Amino acid sequence: MAPVGTTEPQIRVANSRLRVGRFSQAGDAVTLTQADATTCGAACLLAARLLIDGQERRRLGRVLEAGRALETGGAPDAGPGTGALLAEALNLRQKTLQRTINSAGLWLASWPRALGSTPWAVARAMSMTGAASAKPLPAGSAAPAGPGAPDASPAPASPGRPGQPMRYEVRWVRDHGPHWPAQVEKMRRHLARGRPVLLLTGGPLGLDRGAPGLAGLSARMCGSLVVPRHYVLALPWALIGQRDPGPGAAHLYEPGSGSVRALDLLAARDPRSPGPRQLGGWPRILALLNPADPD
Template sequence: MPTSLGRGPDDHPERTVSAPARAGGDHARDTGGRRRRGLPDRPDARPPRGAAPPAAGEGGGMDELTPGTLLGRQVDGVTCGPSVLVVTAVLAGSGWPGAVAGRFAAAQRTAHRQANRLWPRALGTTPWGTRAWLRRHAPAAGPFRVRPATRDALAAVPAAPGPVPLLVGSRWLPRHWVLVLGADEDGRWRVYEPGSGRVRVLDLVLLRRGDPAAVAGVLGWPRPWALLLPAGRA
């Protein structure tokens, strides 16, 4: 399943989208779906590529990863999956992959090589490669089961005991990995979006009523395709 991805949409550090609001390849889309080419990074809004997430135990648990928290950006157009893998491993207490502690960019590339033993790295990372990597390198985070992003599977996300990798994309193809960190009391999800490098908030009303532009404004792409839930969940 190709998961070639892109940079996230322009970052709004404290943004919470609760009513109607892509990133793919090297381009982003505005809320009307029009392609915007060659937009420069905004130094006041985007963290540098490869900025490192906190080590496990630093700054508290996932509940303290509030909207706008910087966890680190993917280093290129195909490392959203590895970014999610590394952040999941760190938050679960499994540490960094290999001898790259403190260097998020190097950790992404290491995780990408490890996860894509057969699948071409230029096409991103598959759900099964993601699951296999987590089993080998972040056992504290799982085990995981690959599930299609059905209504029932998405409803099980808030009960997950740890981060939930979520694959999103267009209507036709999966394109981008994000990481659901948890759900707040009002039901909204806190999500790490690697294109921006920050924690964002998704109001599930947007998913339920099928508002693709608004969902893409948070997750980078409008449609959930698959997710990794801890085994034994829904």
């Protein structure tokens, strides 16, 4: 844990939101949300790095210290609040990560820029994350548990060898197919070991919202064309001070709202209708971005 007086932030779930900050006084923590409509992948990547990579937290702390010194001339209580500086720093970091992600995926000319980052490029960026630093956390904290600190769940196994970040891969899935339960169970094993997993969600070009006449017919005709739309992040429950949500379920960070809520991934969903808010309102899970290491 950072020494008292530094600005190295913590990351924790508070009021069903993923919050980043020092949590020492009012206004010095903010909800981590995506910077714009195309940075959901970068926001999920940043959330994962802040959870499991101490270098990312220290980097953010240095940015905050530099920003405060620039704005206040070194006076600790002058200038804008920490929350405003933190929100700006998180947005800028997302933009930087997005540029890095996209520079590795521009060869995919068939992937429209409006859809954001390609899953292969996001998986590559996750592979560069220091996943081996992940440790279980006490409830409500993103710093390692100290002596006697309450732990919300058993410690996960080490997610990787020290200094050896894991390679992430893209696995396309059929979330209504016969192999889906086994794929969810494998994902949950990664989460139990402290390994975040990204989910690529989407849906048909036209969602059927019960529109009558030609509008409803158009939506049904487009229903067979499924398009990737959004990334959400499945969080290891020990890293956010939560308990195992149960068989088939995961705690999902949705970057559009910054919310963290459990979702039963095996529950039936209408693929032609709007999906749950945990999936960004999309009904389908199209791919899992998870570690490629064998169990």
